[in-house]
Structures are given as C-alpha cells and as structure tokens.
Amino acid sequence: MTSPATLTATAPARPARAPGSVLALVVLGTGCLLPFAGASPLLLSLLVQAIIGAMLATGVGFLVRQNGMVSFGHALFFGLGGYVLGVPMAHGLLPPEMAVLLALLVPALLAFLLGLVITRIPGVAFSMLSLACAQTFYEVVLKVRTLANGDDGMSVTFPARLFGLDVGLLQDPRSMYLICWVLLAAVLVGLWLFTRSPYGLLTLAIRSNEERARFIGYETVVPRAAVYALSAGVAGLAGVLATFYNGFISPDMMHWTLSGSALVMAVIGGTRAVWGPALGAVVFFFFKEIVGDATEHWPAVIGITLIVVTLCAPAGLSGLLARLFARRAA
Amino acid sequence: MIIHILNGFVYGGLLYLVAIGLVLIFGIRQVVNFAHGSLFMLGAYVGYAATAIAGFWAGVVAATLVLAILGLLLDRAVFRPLQDQDPIVTLLVTFGLLLVIEDLVRTVWGKDTLTIAMPDLLSGTLRIAGEDFPVYRLFVILVAAGMGAGLTLWLKRSRIGLYVRAFASDPLTTGTQGVDTERVSAAVVALGAGFAGLAGIIAGPLLALSPAMGGSILIESFIVVVVGGFGSFSGAFVAALVIGQLQNLGIVFIPSFSTMIPFLLMMLILLWRPLGLTGRAA
Amino acid sequence: MTLPAIEGRALSRTYGGFRALDGVDLKVARGEVRGIIGPNGAGKSTLMDVLTGRAASRGGTVLLGGRDISALAPRARQRAGLARSFQKTNVFLDLTVGEQIRLAGRCATLDNGEEVLVALGLAEIAHRPAADISYGDRRRLDLALALVGRPQVLLLDEPAAGLTVEESLAMADLLKDLARRWHVTVLLVEHDMEVVFGICDRITVLHLGRLLAEGTPAEIRSDPRVISAYLGTAA
Numbered sequence: 001m002t003s004p005a006t007l008t009a010t011a012p013a014r015p016a017r018a019p020g021s022v023l024a025l026v027v028l029g030t031g032c033l034l035p036f037a038g039a040s041p042l043l044l045s046l047l048v049q050a051i052i053g054a055m056l057a058t059g060v061g062f063l064v065r066q067n068g069m070v071s072f073g074h075a076l077f078f079g080l081g082g083y084v085l086g087v088p089m090a091h092g093l094l095p096p097e098m099a100v101l102l103a104l105l106v107p108a109l110l111a112f113l114l115g116l117v118i119t120r121i122p123g124v125a126f127s128m129l130s131l132a133c134a135q136t137f138y139e140v141v142l143k144v145r146t147l148a149n150g151d152d153g154m155s156v157t158f159p160a161r162l163f164g165l166d167v168g169l170l171q172d173p174r175s176m177y178l179i180c181w182v183l184l185a186a187v188l189v190g191l192w193l194f195t196r197s198p199y200g201l202l203t204l205a206i207r208s209n210e211e212r213a214r215f216i217g218y219e220t221v222v223p224r225a226a227v228y229a230l231s232a233g234v235a236g237l238a239g240v241l242a243t244f245y246n247g248f249i250s251p252d253m254m255h256w257t258l259s260g261s262a263l264v265m266a267v268i269g270g271t272r273a274v275w276g277p278a279l280g281a282v283v284f285f286f287f288k289e290i291v292g293d294a295t296e297h298w299p300a301v302i303g304i305t306l307i308v309v310t311l312c313a314p315a316g317l318s319g320l321l322a323r324l325f326a327r328r329a330a
Numbered sequence: 331m332i333i334h335i336l337n338g339f340v341y342g343g344l345l346y347l348v349a350i351g352l353v354l355i356f357g358i359r360q361v362v363n364f365a366h367g368s369l370f371m372l373g374a375y376v377g378y379a380a381t382a383i384a385g386f387w388a389g390v391v392a393a394t395l396v397l398a399i400l401g402l403l404l405d406r407a408v409f410r411p412l413q414d415q416d417p418i419v420t421l422l423v424t425f426g427l428l429l430v431i432e433d434l435v436r437t438v439w440g441k442d443t444l445t446i447a448m449p450d451l452l453s454g455t456l457r458i459a460g461e462d463f464p465v466y467r468l469f470v471i472l473v474a475a476g477m478g479a480g481l482t483l484w485l486k487r488s489r490i491g492l493y494v495r496a497f498a499s500d501p502l503t504t505g506t507q508g509v510d511t512e513r514v515s516a517a518v519v520a521l522g523a524g525f526a527g528l529a530g531i532i533a534g535p536l537l538a539l540s541p542a543m544g545g546s547i548l549i550e551s552f553i554v555v556v557v558g559g560f561g562s563f564s565g566a567f568v569a570a571l572v573i574g575q576l577q578n579l580g581i582v583f584i585p586s587f588s589t590m591i592p593f594l595l596m597m598l599i600l601l602w603r604p605l606g607l608t609g610r611a612a
Numbered sequence: 613m614t615l616p617a618i619e620g621r622a623l624s625r626t627y628g629g630f631r632a633l634d635g636v637d638l639k640v641a642r643g644e645v646r647g648i649i650g651p652n653g654a655g656k657s658t659l660m661d662v663l664t665g666r667a668a669s670r671g672g673t674v675l676l677g678g679r680d681i682s683a684l685a686p687r688a689r690q691r692a693g694l695a696r697s698f699q700k701t702n703v704f705l706d707l708t709v710g711e712q713i714r715l716a717g718r719c720a721t722l723d724n725g726e727e728v729l730v731a732l733g734l735a736e737i738a739h740r741p742a743a744d745i746s747y748g749d750r751r752r753l754d755l756a757l758a759l760v761g762r763p764q765v766l767l768l769d770e771p772a773a774g775l776t777v778e779e780s781l782a783m784a785d786l787l788k789d790l791a792r793r794w795h796v797t798v799l800l801v802e803h804d805m806e807v808v809f810g811i812c813d814r815i816t817v818l819h820l821g822r823l824l825a826e827g828t829p830a831e832i833r834s835d836p837r838v839i840s841a842y843l844g845t846a847a
Contacts, residue, residue: 201711310419
C-alpha cells in the first residue's frame with residue numbers, strides 16, 4: 001500500500017511508450033465522434049462543463065507533479081481569466097479581441113510575478129499563501145460592485161464575431177464540446193511535451209532537490225515561477241472557456257470551494273500522470289450527477305471526498321491504473 | 331483618530347486570538363489547520379445558541395469550552411494519526427473539514443445572517459478624546475490583551491509552556507525529555523481551538539454571523555502567521571496588531587480594497603525576508 | 613609563480629556566538645589534492661560552505677583562479693568552475709542517474725556525461741532512478757554530479773563517509789585517478805585518515821575554527837601540535 005506521502009514525494013511515472021500514444025489517439029478520436037453519434041445536447045453541455053473542470057484540475061495537478069506544490073487557490077486564475085475577458089467586454093474598455101488575448105495572458109503573467117515571491121516558500125506555507133492570494137482577489141471582486149456587480153455576478157454579451165470566428169460556436173453545446181475537447185487534448189500534449197523537455201527535467205530536479213540544483217549551477221526560482229505560471233495559464237484558459245460558454249461571470253469563479261473541487265479532481269485522478277487530474281475531473285462530474293439530490297450539500301460532499309481520497313487512495317486513479325498495467329506487464 | 335486606532339486594536343485582538351491558535355498548533359504538530367477559521371465561526375454559532383438559552387456570559391463559556399473539546403477531538407482524530415505523514419496530507423484533510431463544517435452550520439442554522447445581542451452590562455459608550463466609543467469594543471480589546479498576557483506568562487513560566495516553546499523552535503531534540511508529548515499536544519491544540527471559539531463568540535455582537543464568516547479571518551490569520559515568521563509567538567502578536575490597524579484604516583478609507591492592504595504588506599515582507607519577520611524555517 | 617587554483621583569505625563564520633571559522637587563510641595550487649582534517653567542530657564543513665557560498669563568510673575573500681568570487685551565489689560559483697559534493701549524499705532521488713548527469717552536464721545527449729558515468733562505474737545503472745540504487749552508488753553519483761560540469765576546483769565533503777573499508781580504498785584510488793586525468797584541483801574533507809594520507813599532496817589541519825598546521829603528509833604526521841590536538845587521540 002502506498003502511503004499518502006507519495007502524493008508529493010514519489011517519482012512521477014516514467015513517460016508512456018508507444019502503446020500509450022495509440023491509446024491516447026483512440027480516446028481523442030472517440031471523443032471527437034461523440035456529437036455525431038447522437039449524444040444529446042444536454043449530455044454534451046454537461047461534458048463541456050466537465051472538460052472545463054478537467055482543464056482547471058490539470059493546471060492544479062501539473063503544479064503538484066512538476067513543482068511539488070499544492071495550490072489551494074487556483075480558482076483565482078480561473079476567475080481572473082473570466083473577469084479579464086468579461087469586464088472589458090461589458091464596459092467596452094478594450095477592443096474585444098484584445099480582451100480575449102489579455103484574458104489568456106494575464107492569469108499566467110500574474111502567477112509568474114506572484115510565483116517569484118511565493119514559490120520560494122516551502123510546502124505547507126506555500127499552500128497557505130496560495131489560498132490567501134486567491135481569497136484576497138475574491139474579496140475584491142465581491143466588494144467592488146462597479147467592476148461586475150459584486151456578489152450578483154454579471155452576464156457578458158459578446159460581439160457576433162471575434163477574430164473572424166462566429167462566437168455562437170462557443171455557445172452551442174455541440175461545437176463547444178468539440179472545441180473544448182480538442183483544446184484539452186492540446187493542453188495535455190503540450191504539458192506532456194514540457195515534462196519531456198530539458199527544462200521540464202530541470203523543474204523536476206528542482207522539485208526533487210532544490211539545493212543540489214543550485215550547486216550544479218542552476219537558478220531555481222524562475223523555473224518554479226514558470227511552472228506556476230504555466231499551470232495558472234491552463235486554469236485561466238479554462239476560465240475563459242467557461243465565460244464564453246456561460247456568458248456569465250461571478251465571484252464564485254474565484255471562491256475556494258472551486259479551488260477545493262479542482263484539488264479534489266486532481267487528487268482523485270492522481271497527479272503523477274499529466275492526464276490523471278483530467279480523468280479525475282470526468283469521474284468527479286459523473287459522481288456529481290449521481291449525488292444529484294445532495295447538491296445542496298455540495299461543499300460537504302467535496303470535503304468528505306477530499307478526505308477519503310487523500311487517506312485511502314493517495315496515488316489516485318491514474319496511480320491505480322499504472323500499477324495495474326505494471327503488474328500485467330511484469 | 332484615536333477611535334480608529336482603538337477599532338484597529340479590536341480587530342487586531344480578534345486576529346491575534348485566531349492566529350495564535352494556528353501558531354500553537356503549527357508549533358506542536360508542525361501542521362497548518364485550514365479548518366481554524368471554521369472553528370472561529372463555530373464558536374460564534376455555539377455562543378449564539380447558548381446565549382439564547384442562558385445569556386451572553388454562558389455563551390462565552392460554552393463557546394470556549396465546546397471548541398476546546400472539539401480541539402481535543404481534532405488532535406485525536408486528525409493530527410495525531412497523521413503526524414508521520416507528509417504535512418500536505420493533514421492540510422488536505424483539514425481543508426476537507428473546513429468545507430464540511432461550513433456546510434453543517436449552514437444546515438443547522440441556515441445561511442441567513444444572525445446577530446448576537448450585546449450584554450446590557452457592556453452596551454453603553456464611553457467618551458474618549460471627545461468621541462463616543464462603545465464599551466463592548468473596549469471589552470474585546472481587554473479580553474484579547476488578557477488572553478495574550480496569560481498565554482505569554484504560561485509559555486514563559488510553566489513547565490509545559492517551556493516545553494511547548496522549546497518544541498516549537500526545535501521539535502527534533504525536544505521530543506525526548508520525559509514529557510508526555512501526546513497529552514501536551516492535545517492540550518495545546520485544545521487551547522488553540524478554545525481561543526478560536528472565544529474569538530468567535532466575542533466577535534459575535536460586532537459581526538453578522540454567517541457560515542462563511544470564518545473565511546476572511548482565516549486568510550488574515552494566515553497572513554499574520556506568515557508575516558510574523560512561521561511558528562513565532564511574538565512575531566504573530568506584532569503582526570496581528572499591525573495588520574489589525576492596517577485592515578481597519580483600509581475599511582475606513584478604501585473599503586473595497588481593504589483586504590488588499592494586508593496582502594500587499596505580506597508580499598513586500600516576503601520579498602524582503604522570505605521566511606517572515608522573525609525568519610525561522612518552517 | 614602561477615596563481616593558486618583557489619584561495620581563501622581571512623574566512624570567518626559565527627553561528628549564534630560560536631566561532632565555527634575564525635580567520636582562516638588557505639591557498640591551494642593548481643592540480644593539487646589537498647586534504648582538510650580536524651576533529652569534529654573544527655570548521656571543516658563550514659569552510660566548505662563558505663568557499664562554495666552555501667554560507668556567507670563574515671568578511672574575508674574567496675578567489676577562484678585569481679578572480680574574486682566572494683559576492684557570487686552558489687550557482688554562479690559553480691558556473692565559474694567550483695563544484696562540490698555533500699557530506700550527506702545529495703542527489704536527485706526522483707531522477708534517473710542518466711537524467712541528472714545530463715542535467716548537471718548541461719548537454720542534450722548523454723555523450724559528454726558518458727565518460728564520467730563510465731569513469732565512476734555508473735554507466736550500467738544510468739537508466740535507474742537514484743532512489744533505487746545502492747548507497748555506494750549514490751556517493752559516486754554525488755561525485756559524478758560535481759565532476760560532469762568540468763570544474764577547475766572540486767570540493768569533496770567526506771566522500772568516503774558510510775562506505776566499507778574496501779569501498780573507501782576504491783574511492784581513494786578513484787579520486788587520485790580522476791584528479792590526475794582531468795587536472796582538477798581537489799579539496800578533500802575526510803575523516804578516514806588512510807584515504808587522506810594516501811592521496812593528498814598537502815594537508816591542512818583545522819582546530820576550533822582556526823588553522824593549526826599545514827604541510828605534506830609526512831610533515832603533518834610528525835607535527836607535535838597536530839598529534840596532541842588530533843592525531844594522538846584519533847589513532
């Protein structure tokens with residue numbers, strides 16, 4: 001039995017070999033076919049939300065995998081993506097295309113700057129700080145009513161076309177499902193390539209032994225901040241997609257319940273594989289559907305799930321699957 | 331101006347009572363209790379219930395005692411079994427507890443805000459520097475100051491206090507000195523939780539009670555602990571007072587961004603000294 | 613006369629009132645293997661830390677090949693040609709042996725690191741995570757991480773600690789061989805006197821944070837101050 005400490009302490013799984021990529025292609029292809037195979041708009045709409053959640057969880061999990069840091073505040077970047085997109089759009093502050101680009105960049109940029117300060121702080125304290133950062137911004141969007149109606153949130157209307165593309169595509173469940181699905185796949189492949197790059201190796205080395213990394217001649221703060229920025233950028237992209245699809249922003253997008261859910265998804269899926277948190281998110285969403293009636297007590301359900309999974313299956317689903325395959329191969 | 335400063339002390343005192351519990355628990359168990367804000371909130375609600383039955387003073391006693399007992403349970407059921415695990419595990423578990431406790435309170439008392447009436451004895455005002463200042467607020471300052479003084483004396487003078495301080499600064503070598511570690515830890519966690527409960531009930535007449543009320547005080551306590559230097563008792567005291575003042579002035583002058591001020595202060599201090607003011611590795 | 617490979621002038625360090633290192637001067641010639649010995653608390657590890665920038669010296673100067681590196685951070689000193697290994701093995705447990713050598717050597721392929729891996733007998737286990745290899749292998753991996761950057765000066769903090777007698781002797785042979793083959797200047801802190809007297813050109817003796825004696829192994833062995841302060845009790 002693996003101990004819960006493996007959550008942050010053990011080596012990530014070795015990169016998958018050829019059968020892994022074949023499997024990945026099959027999953028990707030099957031996913032693309034879904035809208036044409038008679039899936040109902042309701043199911044597709046649900047899947048859009050699940051994929052957006054998966055993207056957020058992927059950001060959180062990637063930070064654990066690559067930096068060894070557990071963020072309790074990734075909703076900040078999710079919400080920021082939404083607010084940087086929605087607020088200028090509603091108040092007509094910026095050309096809409098500009099708002100889209102900024103919404104994709106600002107979360108990563110803010111995370112990089114924050115990261116230069118807070119990723120130097122070890123383990124548990126980093127978690128406190130990530131939560132403190134997120135709640136601080138949450139309070140601001142909650143209290144500054146002129147920004148986006150504070151607590152009530154604000155609906156966002158988009159121009160009919162952005163970058164020459166029909167925005168309606170981002171609001172129709174079928175097309176949005178395909179867009180999200182492909183984007184999620186692209187994010188996962190991108191992050192996986194990062195983990196295989198020399199820079200990715202360096203970040204793993206820093207995670208493993210920061211002092212030694214300095215003594216073999218590497219600067220260690222910027223790589224940590226860069227990983228934080230990358231993971232925040234993924235969360236921000238999820239927030240942008242959610243805002244397009246829902247046409248609505250509210251402080252809930254930055255609330256710690258969302259950070260907590262993202263963490264639960266990442267923990268359920270396991271963070272040693274890049275795709276683990278995404279798998280966890282999908283399972284989590286189906287779980288949410290089953291719980292259904294109890295959604296009034298949703299925070300408690302998240303809380304209990306977090307406790308149970310942390311204590312009973314710290315390596316998560318991807319860890320269980322990896323062990324299963326390892327046993328069969330042996 | 332004096333009134334503003336006194337109000338800053340009111341908030342700083344509450345902050346100190348909550349943050350010092352975090353520091354105590356961090357010192358003895360080397361973990362951060364993410365559910366600490368919920369203990370504050372629970373203290374207010376338990377106090378509310380007891381006040382309704384037997385008056386404000388019974389509420390104060392009940393909130394403190396019930397939360398101290400919950401602290402014992404928390405140490406027994408969470409911190410102790412998980413002490414050999416990665417501290418992140420305890421973090422995840424207490425974060426889960428935070429979500430559960432909030433939901434539990436929402437279920438029992440509803441999500442609408444509640445208020446606790448001030449005791450008649452303390453409901454008057456006092457004239458200070460030409461302005462009226464509520465006696466109750468002075469009472470809050472006095473309670474926080476009294477608890478702080480008592481705790482400091484206890485830490486300095488008593489055998490257990492000495493042990494707690496030694497353990498907080500060097501857990502490895504202090505572990506084996508003929509003191510029953512488990513009992514001391516349980517007592518210290520109970521004390522920390524009791525402080526949170528006390529802070530919750532005495533804050534009750536000043537704040538509106540809501541299940542989410544633990545959130546902002548938890549975050550600001552984190553900032554106090556970080557700024558004060560992880561696990562430092564005196565650092566937490568200074569940081570709580572400073573942040574209490576800043577926060578209060580922020581509420582007076584730039585209400586919407588008042589939470590930004592402690593946050594920015596924390597970032598500046600971390601840039602300057604990555605391990606906080608008293609600078610000891612966590 | 614050529615510049616010393618590494619030189620320390622008036623190096624001092626206090627830890628809460630305790631003078632761990634008290635005005636130590638040190639000059640090591642290019643290509644020399646220098647041993648640093650002394651009883652526990654003599655300041656050997658502190659000297660290492662001050663030279664590599666892990667701890668700051670209070671006053672004093674560190675010169676590498678004549679260049680003042682006192683103000684540089686550890687990683688910049690490493691890039692300037694000063695590498696070290698650690699007393700407690702300090703490797704990347706999560707990475708494979710080959711991966712971390714590649715990283716330390718800053719090369720995209722294993723080719724450049726290959727030589728070091730072969731020289732240290734690690735080539736066969738290059739694909740294994742460091743968490744899975746034996747203690748002796750980890751000690752040599754620690755050494756390999758320091759060596760693969762082609763340093764001018766190599767500081768080794770008790771490379772034989774925790775090894776068996778045979779392993780220590782093999783390590784000594786290896787160090788001698790490496791120093792000669794790659795023309796590295798070596799500073800060696802070591803408790804195993806057999807290793808120190810066997811491979812060092814000169815030896816520096818520290819005592820209570822100060823320089824007690826310096827000379828060839830033969831001079832040190834017969835120095836009465838050294839015998840009374842250290843060797844006499846240890847032997």
